[in-house]
Amino acid sequence: MVRFLFLPIVVIFLFLASCNNDYEYLQRGKIGDLTWTLCKNGVLTVSGIGTIPDYRVTPTEILPPWFENRNYIKTVDIGNSVTQIGNLAFFRCDSLTDVSIGNSVSRIGYRSFLACISLTSLVIPNSVTEIDSASFAGCKGLLTLTIPSSVSVIRSGAFYDCVSLEEIINHRETPVPIIRTVFSNVSKSCLLYVPANSIDAYRFAITWREFENILPIE
Secondary structure: OOOOOOHHHHHHHHHHOOOOOHHHEEEEEEEOOEEEEEEOOOEEEEEOOEEEOOOEOOOOOEOOOOHHHHHHOOEEEEOOOEEEEOOOOOOOOOOOOEEEOOOOOOEEOOOOOOOOOOOOEEEOOOOOOEEOOOOOOOOOOOOEEEEOOOOOEEOOOOOOOOOOOOEEEEOOOOOOOOOHHHHOOOOOOOEEEEOHHHHHHHHHOOOHHHOOEEEEOO
């Protein structure tokens, strides 16, 4: 059940990934060597080779180009040649339910998906090494989370206030050192799946050991 939970989402991404005609575009543009399109069906696609840059709200506000239409965004599809998701790239996209992250992304930036309250499932690809602070904080609808073996850094508050989280599938054999704020306000009755030979390591690891149900990945 764990390994096949997300397959229908992949099919949806493939079907909705792009607009077919000009009139179907709501907004589009370029960021450096990246091209992005937001279709009227709610699919935001970012493609090309390079990084999604960092954005900020202080001291000078620099917001993502799609921010003004963020409430139309239902799906984010990040292409396989995108190497980084910048700070605040998709924050406060209230209608976002599905995210597909390409297999070249190595870093998910600070508050990049902050308060995406409708996001229900998240599969992080096996290229990501760093999940920055508060990347998915306040994603109150998130039910399932998959962390690959490639992740070596998870910073403070990364999944803070993901109050609905029911299942974490963590493929890393050696527990990533994390502090308590990474999963603050997440129920410790949430099921934590880890490699079978790593269960004892997680039961003794700081913060990870707070989860009451540490189970083998089947």
